[in-house]
Each structure stands twice: as C-alpha cells, then as structure tokens.
Amino acid sequence: MTKAWPAPPAAVNGPDIEALRTAIAPLAGDRGASIEVSSLNGAPRLEGTAAEWQDVVDLGHALSDAWYRLSQHREVVVDVTTPTGSSQPPSPTPSGPTVPELPDKTHVLVVGGGICGLITALKLSVLGNEVTVIETGGSWGSRTTTWNNGMVHSGFDPKPGTHKAFHNVRGNIMWDRLADDLDIRLRRAGSVVVSLDADADTRVEEYLARAQSNGVPGCEILSGDEIRAMEPRLSPTILRALVTPTTGFVEPVEVCRAAARLIRAAGGRVVLGASVTGVAVEDGRVVGATTTSGDIACTVLVNAAGVHADQLAELAGVRTFSLHPRRGTLVIVEDDHANPYQFCVGPVPSPYTKGGGVTLRPNGTLSLGPSAVEQQSRDHVAPTTEEVRSILDQSYRIYPDLDAAAVVSVGAQVRASSYGEDFVVGPAPGLPGFYNVAAMQSPGVASIPSVANQVATDLLDLGLITANTERFTALWRKS
Ligand SMILES: Cc1cc2nc3c(=O)[nH]c(=O)nc-3n(C[C@H](O)[C@H](O)[C@H](O)COP(=O)(O)OP(=O)(O)OC[C@H]3O[C@@H](n4cnc5c(N)ncnc54)[C@H](O)[C@@H]3O)c2cc1C
Known part of the structure; x- marks a missing residue:
C-alpha cells in the first residue's frame, strides 16, 4: 500500500524551548553570545550573535545535544551571526556554460x-x-x-543508532556490487586504528565495542608487536591496534x-x-x-x-x-618505499572526526590526513601551513620513515557537517x-x-x- 508523505511537523512546544534555553544559557554566557531559541519547521532554531565562528559551532552542538536528550532528534537550525559575516552565506554561482542543455521537464x-x-x-x-x-x-x-580519502569505511566509528552507523555498515557491503556495476577500482585493503599514547589506548576497546554494536565483521585488537609483525614500518611507539579488515578504497x-x-x-x-x-x-x-x-x-x-x-x-x-562547513586538508604522497603499505592506518578518532592517518589509494598514492577545521565559509578551500605541518607530524608518528619529499599535492575541501x-x-x-x-x-x-x-x-x-x-x-x- 502507498504510504502518505510525512505531514508538516508541529512547532517545538513552549516548555521544550524553555528547557533548551536553560540548557545552553551557561555556554552562551561563557562565550558572551547574545542568542534566542525559537522553532522553525519543527526544529529548534538558534538566532543571535556570537564573537567567533567556533562559538557558533559549539553553541549549535550544545543545542543539538540538548534537543536529542529531550526528543531523540538531533538536527537544529542555527542562524547566529559573527562580526565577520553571516552563518548563512549566499548560494553558489554557476561556472561556465550549461552542458548539455537543460530539458524543460523530468520526473x-x-x-x-x-x-x-x-x-x-x-x-x-x-x-x-x-x-x-x-x-x-x-x-x-x-x-x-573531488578531494577526499575515498575510504569505504568499515563502520567502526559512527555512534550506534545513527543514520551514519546504519548506512555505513550496509553501504560497505554493497560497494562490491556497485564497483562491479560501475566497472571501477575498489581496493579492500583493510584499516587499523592505532593508539599512540596511554590516553588513546584507553579508548581502543570503546571503538571495538562500537564496531561490534554497529555490526562490523572481523574486528579485533592486536598488540603493537602483532601489528608490526604484519607492517614492519609502523612506529615502535604504537601500543595497540584495532583491525577492521572490511575497509576499502575507491577514487x-x-x-x-x-x-x-x-x-x-x-x-x-x-x-x-x-x-x-x-x-x-x-x-x-x-x-x-x-x-x-x-x-x-x-x-x-x-x-x-x-x-x-x-x-x-x-x-x-x-x-x-x-x-557548518568543516575543512579537511589532505597531503598526497608518492612513496615508493621497498616495503609497500599493507593497509590504511589512523589514530584513535576524536569526537567529530576520524582523526586522519595514512590512506592507500587505488591509484597507488597515499593520502595523509585529513585535518578538521571549523570555518564560516562554505567555499574557502585553502589549507594553512600549520595544518600541513601537523598532518605530516601525525603521519611520521605512525610511519617514521615516510618520505616527505615525495609530496605531490596538497589541497582541501569542506565537509557538509550538520549540528546533529x-x-x-x-x-x-x-x-x-x-x-x-x-x-x-x-x-x-x-x-x-x-x-x-x-x-x-x-x-x-x-x-x-x-x-x-x-x-x-x-x-x-x-x-
Ligand atoms: C578531506 C575529506 C576527506 C574525506 N574522506 C572520506 C572518506 O575517506 N570516506 C568517506 O566515506 N567520506 C569521506 N569524506 C566525505 C565525503 O567526501 C562526502 O561524504 C561526499 O563527497 C559528499 O558528496 P556529496 O555528493 O554529498 O557532496 P559534493 O561532492 O559537495 O556534491 C554536491 C554538489 O552539489 C552542487 N550544488 C550545490 N548547490 C547546487 C545548486 N543550487 N544547483 C546545482 N548544483 C549545486 C555542488 O557544486 C557540488 O558539486 C571526506 C571529506 C573530506 C572533506
């Protein structure tokens, strides 16, 4: 039987708006932000002004967390401006001629x-x-x-119960068939998440549990020595590694x-x-x-x-x-070391990013990174020297003998992150x-x-x- 299109949502009710105001008031006060909570199309809406873009991002995350606690919904609308510009800049403009012509109708x-x-x-x-x-x-x-790692992630990282967790694990399985249909390269090299210090090491089990809860097959934790036996170029400082063998890569x-x-x-x-x-x-x-x-x-x-x-x-x-646009910079390297890389290696993820690492590409190059930098512009894609330096430093911590002279390109793109x-x-x-x-x-x-x-x-x-x-x-x- 045909389903009905979902009806317009009701406005967020008064008590919930009041609870959301109370929840974010301390952070707004700390940051000196002048904000108001209302409702737009059934989602909470934050309006007002803040000093820095990072304040806007943090307030948006805080509102989303509070909304999730109240309603089990994560998404919120954020229209908070900063002195340097609006959080809603204009739409993109077309570049070049329309090829081929647009039809006058389509289904x-x-x-x-x-x-x-x-x-x-x-x-x-x-x-x-x-x-x-x-x-x-x-x-x-x-x-x-155009500018990402092309990883078909295993699904060890998304929070259980999210759309990301559901579609990542299922999508990973479906990629084999899709790559065949498209006749493109899919390299199933697997990946490992390594702990490089005691703090990160305490979170390795947490990610194994998350992987198991999301239904990711074949994950296990290996000691530093066990992972180095498989990949001798890995750093002697690596404490442990979470292995996720189903990770793949496409261009x-x-x-x-x-x-x-x-x-x-x-x-x-x-x-x-x-x-x-x-x-x-x-x-x-x-x-x-x-x-x-x-x-x-x-x-x-x-x-x-x-x-x-x-x-x-x-x-x-x-x-x-x-x-809220989150820039990611990647450094592309052609490293023709005698011992080729076996799999992708990254650090234990941080709250809003998988944390970068060293990724194999189907074309034989390596991607180092990406970084994760909140920025107000949707279109600014210029990496900073600090970002590149920090990506290289992190990569050396994983592969100390990586050849930095083999960098072939550096660039960035912007992730379309929602506050949820x-x-x-x-x-x-x-x-x-x-x-x-x-x-x-x-x-x-x-x-x-x-x-x-x-x-x-x-x-x-x-x-x-x-x-x-x-x-x-x-x-x-x-x-
Ligand atoms: C550095 C970096 C690394 C990443 N690594 C990975 C990874 O390893 N694995 C992974 O799964 N994901 C990764 N991601 C995320 C991944 O890149 C995105 O999920 C994916 O590219 C999003 O594709 P998209 O089609 O939604 O967006 P886009 O590729 O941005 O496509 C949207 C298109 O819409 C067009 N458009 C916008 N407005 C209009 C309009 N009004 N009219 C007509 N056209 C319009 C734009 O021009 C654009 O081309 C990474 C992201 C970054 C930045």
Whole structure:
C-alpha cells in the first residue's frame, strides 16, 4: 500500500524551548553570545550573535545535544551571526556554460552532481525512472567529492543508532556490487586504528565495542608487536591496534564519471554548469525548479547539494537543519618505499572526526590526513601551513620513515557537517516531492550505496517512482 508523505511537523512546544534555553544559557554566557531559541519547521532554531565562528559551532552542538536528550532528534537550525559575516552565506554561482542543455521537464530532478547525487540518480534511473542531474560546477564531483580519502569505511566509528552507523555498515557491503556495476577500482585493503599514547589506548576497546554494536565483521585488537609483525614500518611507539579488515578504497571522481556515463546509458540527463536558484511549489507540493539555465518541471526533487543543501531546503521553505562547513586538508604522497603499505592506518578518532592517518589509494598514492577545521565559509578551500605541518607530524608518528619529499599535492575541501553530526536523509516533512540526501559528511562515500537504496525504497513506498522489482532487488542489495 502507498504510504502518505510525512505531514508538516508541529512547532517545538513552549516548555521544550524553555528547557533548551536553560540548557545552553551557561555556554552562551561563557562565550558572551547574545542568542534566542525559537522553532522553525519543527526544529529548534538558534538566532543571535556570537564573537567567533567556533562559538557558533559549539553553541549549535550544545543545542543539538540538548534537543536529542529531550526528543531523540538531533538536527537544529542555527542562524547566529559573527562580526565577520553571516552563518548563512549566499548560494553558489554557476561556472561556465550549461552542458548539455537543460530539458524543460523530468520526473526526478537531482540537485548536485557529487558522488551522493550521482549514485542516487543512477539507482533511480536504472529502475526505469526519468532522471535529470543538475550540477553547478564544470565537472562531476568537483566539490567535496573531488578531494577526499575515498575510504569505504568499515563502520567502526559512527555512534550506534545513527543514520551514519546504519548506512555505513550496509553501504560497505554493497560497494562490491556497485564497483562491479560501475566497472571501477575498489581496493579492500583493510584499516587499523592505532593508539599512540596511554590516553588513546584507553579508548581502543570503546571503538571495538562500537564496531561490534554497529555490526562490523572481523574486528579485533592486536598488540603493537602483532601489528608490526604484519607492517614492519609502523612506529615502535604504537601500543595497540584495532583491525577492521572490511575497509576499502575507491577514487570518488572515477565513481562519479562512471555513474554519469551509466545514467546517460539508462536514458537519464546529466547537466553541468547550471544552478538551481529556486524551488517551484504549487498546491503544497514540488512541481519544478528555477535554474540559471531556465525552468524545469519535476515531480520529485532530490536535494544532494552538498555543503549548500540547507540553503536549497531554505529555498523550498523546509529548512530543518543547518550545515557548518568543516575543512579537511589532505597531503598526497608518492612513496615508493621497498616495503609497500599493507593497509590504511589512523589514530584513535576524536569526537567529530576520524582523526586522519595514512590512506592507500587505488591509484597507488597515499593520502595523509585529513585535518578538521571549523570555518564560516562554505567555499574557502585553502589549507594553512600549520595544518600541513601537523598532518605530516601525525603521519611520521605512525610511519617514521615516510618520505616527505615525495609530496605531490596538497589541497582541501569542506565537509557538509550538520549540528546533529548525522546524515539528513528522507522526505522533507510537509513538502511532498522534496527529498533530502543532505549533511553527507564522512562516511558519505562509504554509505552512499545504502543511502541510494533508502531513497529508492522511500520513493517507491510513497508511490512517486516506479521500479522493476527484479532489478530493484538485484542492484546493490545486501542479500
Ligand atoms: C578531506 C575529506 C576527506 C574525506 N574522506 C572520506 C572518506 O575517506 N570516506 C568517506 O566515506 N567520506 C569521506 N569524506 C566525505 C565525503 O567526501 C562526502 O561524504 C561526499 O563527497 C559528499 O558528496 P556529496 O555528493 O554529498 O557532496 P559534493 O561532492 O559537495 O556534491 C554536491 C554538489 O552539489 C552542487 N550544488 C550545490 N548547490 C547546487 C545548486 N543550487 N544547483 C546545482 N548544483 C549545486 C555542488 O557544486 C557540488 O558539486 C571526506 C571529506 C573530506 C572533506
């Protein structure tokens, strides 16, 4: 039976708003921030001013934690400004001509040609739906997707019970089938998390327990000597290692190009160099979008706009989350040491990042990092010298004989982190036709096959797409 689109959420009630105000008042006072809590589209909203961007991020996290304790929901809207600018800067502008031309109608319009938009579009299009992908940039995966580690994480790290935990573990399994379908390289090298000091060592068991609770297969803790017997170049200071053998690696831009090719082969349209600037709503449902290359009618709009996804939701009047850009710098190294690396090695994660490390790429290079730096701009991707130095220092602590002279490039991209630090995936309540694939920070690459499967399942249940059942179960399904 067809399900109904979720109804508009009720406003956050008065007692809850009061409880949220009380919960964040001490932090706001400490930071000298002038803030007010209200409700927007059923989510708590923080408005006001703060001195520094880090204050805004910390207040947003505190509000999310308090909201989770009250409601089991994590996402909040944060519109707090700083003297250097607003927390909601303008949407991106298109770069270059629109190639090819935008059609005037499509059944599903996917906004954003990064890995998440393209894999979702591929899933919907091979099931027999008319799909168009629209991308601001001049190439596929030209934003966050262009500069990341490409790790198909095992799922040892996300908090149990989150969307991240569910989709990461499931997506990891589904990647084998997807890589075959895309005909791209997937390297299942495995990864280890190492403790480099006594404090980190106390948390190794915690991550083993998390891995087991998330259902990650094959994890175990080895002593420093045992892991060095497998990888002799590892530092003698490593105390213990959590081994997660199911970790793999892909080249995300290669994935995007292959997906765009298959979408075209399935009859879909993929359009570069055009931006969605408005969402057309009639009789309370999505009917199309305005773009820099004209209007397009659609029945379903998938919001896969990366670090701009909350702005797109705002254009549609259904913003229930905010993104705070978190820059990640990577240093790429060609190290042709006689003993090749066996697997990826990272430190014990910190609260909001897996902590970087040394990652193998399918193309034979190594990625060192990434860093994790909160910044107000969604578009600033210039690494600092300090970030690069600290990434190299951390890498030497893991592999003391790493050849720093073999650095071939340094760059950064911005993660689309929400204050709930979870993915925002699902139909936007109250606006039939608007579906979010948003806040896809890491492990977005690892999780996307499972997320795309959820999009297809939801839209099918809502009666908004059709699917050849045989193909549906065959394509990237876990079982
Ligand atoms: C340094 C770093 C390392 C990472 N490492 C890993 C890893 O090892 N494993 C992992 O799983 N994840 C990793 N991640 C996270 C991963 O990169 C993301 O989850 C993933 O790339 C998100 O893809 P996306 O398609 O959602 O976003 P994007 O790649 O940013 O794509 C969104 C696209 O939408 C377009 N767009 C925005 N607004 C509009 C509009 N209005 N109209 C048209 N187009 C628009 C943008 O131009 C952009 O191309 C890492 C991230 C970083 C920064």
